[in-house]
Ligand code: H2U
């Protein structure tokens with residue numbers, strides 16, 4: 001079977017879930033709408049922004065005059081450090097609930113309101129990576145924290161509340177479902193094959209090459225075989241490592257290089273500030289040995305055909321399984337073909 005010709009399903013090796021690909025629906029040539037370039041008009045400092053240096057936040061706190069990255073506890077945190085009381089019911093099998101404690105933080109990537117990762121310098125983005133390392137180490141080492149989720153929502157369409165470049169961290173006591181699935185898939189693979197799942201996967205992807213966007217000394221950027229979002233990608237470290245804590249100064253710069261180059265390609269694809277949710281999957285901070293973990297980043301962008309035409313995960317996807325028309329290989333080709341000069345600088 002040629003995967004580009006017939007409906008088929010592909011398995012996500014990390015989550016053990018299947019997704020449907022319907023390539024026969026895209027036999028037509030690519031006719032992506034050419035959107036008019038939206039020129040940046042944001043100021044470097046916005047007196048009304050709750051993330052800009054020196055400004056007041058919703059909770060009444062004032063941001064310092066920060067010059068690099070700046071981390072603060074989320075004023076509307078989804079998790080609180082103290083566990084609430086146990087839930088009591090006389091039918092505990094039917095009504096299952098338990099308290100969940102944790103810490104939520106916001107990371108400003110830059111003091112400059114009008115920047116974003118693809119338009120920041122490599123050194124500045126490497127500082128964001130350094131901040132991730134510090135936060136993962138500190139939060140992960142805290143009493144009762146077994147998982148640290150670092151992520152970024154970019155763009156209004158993804159529910160991002162503010163264009164100021166920032167991300168979030170939610171750290172909590174239980175390992176959430178998606179990383180837990182990735183944990184068991186990787187553990188099972190190591191137990192049965194004696195090798196790391198993502199080391200093997202990377203080796204095969206590099207050998208084939210059709211889903212690779214680019215590589216540098218430390219990272220590979222690719223569209224995964226099982227991508228469910230049209231332009232979903234992953235950034236994978238070439239060396240086996242469980243978390244960002246293994247990155248030295250050179251590898252931090254290499255990760256910055258990968259994030260910037262991927263971000264520029266994304267922005268160039270539809271000449272827009274490309275929306276997405278991205279995040280890191282790293283080994284849970286349980287303190288247990290987890291040799292099976294190969295940390296990585298996922299980018300989940302919703303756009304399909306232009307800056308305004310998005311993919312909806314509705315209908316069959318909500319009720320059955322995710323589906324896509326354009327194949328991961330076609331998406332990889334389109335992203336590979338993009339310039340690495342940002343359209344606003346071109
Ligand atoms: P987004 O990444 O989705 O834009 O979220 C930004 C976070 O910033 C959001 O979780 C927090 C919100 O709770 N926030 C503050 O902590 N202080 C504020 O003054 C406004 C927003």
Ligand code: ZN
Pocket residue numbers: 045046049050051052053112113164
């Ligand atoms: Zn701002």
